Amino acid sequence: MQLDDHAEELASALGVDKEEVKRDLENLVQYSVPLDEAKQSIRRKHGGGGGGGGAPSTKDVADITPDDSSVNVTATVLTVGTRTIRYQGDDITIREGELADATGKVSYTSWQDFGFEAGDSVTIGNANIREWDGKPELNLNDSSTVAMASEEIAVDYPVGGDADLLELEPGDRGRNVEVRVLEVEERTIDGRDGQTDILSGVLGDESARLPFTDWNPHAEIEEGASLRIEDVYIREFRGVPSVNLSEFTTVTELASPVDVNDSAPRLGVRDAVDSGGMFDVEVVGSLLAVRDGSGLIERCPECARVIQNGQCRSHGAVEGEDDLRVKGILDDGSDTVTVVLDADLTEAVYGGDVTDAKEAARDAMDKEVVADAIREEIVGREFRVRGSLSVDEYGANLDADTFDESDDDPADRARELLAVVSTQEVEA
């Protein structure tokens, strides 16, 4: 629906002038106010109150759909995250997290502080519903009410937000982790308020490693520190979940060090790809093929993208820089993934560096001899690959940190895989 249609619909529902509604709507949307919020605020301006369709109905969590305009619901608060966002030019502190009852759970965003905490059972009146990622989300604003529920609502979900790194998913809010800081560096970025110092690096626990960003540097974040970090939110960064610390995040040193698993979680390719992206994962499979764009390649000196015939997609005709890489298709029987080897790993499998590769290409008067030599070395063999997996619309890429010939007995691996497949069949 176009903005114009929204304005028309809203104006006729409110019985006011369409041009005025359209002007207000354009104004709000221009300030990046989500459309649903903008419509809501215009309804309030004209005394339209809560939802678009009359009085809110009382619902179980599982029965709430994105088609509801507003609902009353009684539920237990699972998590409360706090964050500041810029809204119509002002910084507004919002609360966000999840609520649940016996039937299911749902995300919420609260535009003001109603004072509830994780574990509280509350009755919410007139929560607006908006659609987020195809699912309903509760929006609590100044036309909503929150009261303690008359009785405690039992739920099947963990309350409070504690999580292992492996469990975290983009969109999670108000989470708490106990981790060791594995890497940290200070960076200066151009933020919305000019130059800002931030910290970024890698956190680890027994389950996994994840990248993090601390937007409001906490002094306790030092390499090697074991910490309890409360109220973080999770975003997707380069296809993997990333832990974000804000000014509302609290960091406390732990008395005993957090154990970090030196090995990456080992997954079947299908499970790894289905997870949507992992910062650190290990898969084992056989190398089916070496893809085009492997071997001796040229990169744009400006953006480091791989270029074809001296042409960069962003920078036009450029003097390319020689580099080595491999894009190989790894298959473990459950699915395939493109494994990407950087120059160092490629040198190791090729048995030579860029200079050797250029010499070979010159002698043969064909660059392809480098990729062919690599094919000879690795196609048909089994490899154990550890690295960072990103999944997007172009497919699944595993940027390898290590690439070693597998010493697994293939028969064992086949049995393992069969066991996994039959469990999945039972579940289905």
Ligand SMILES: [Zn+2]
């Ligand atoms: Zn370029």
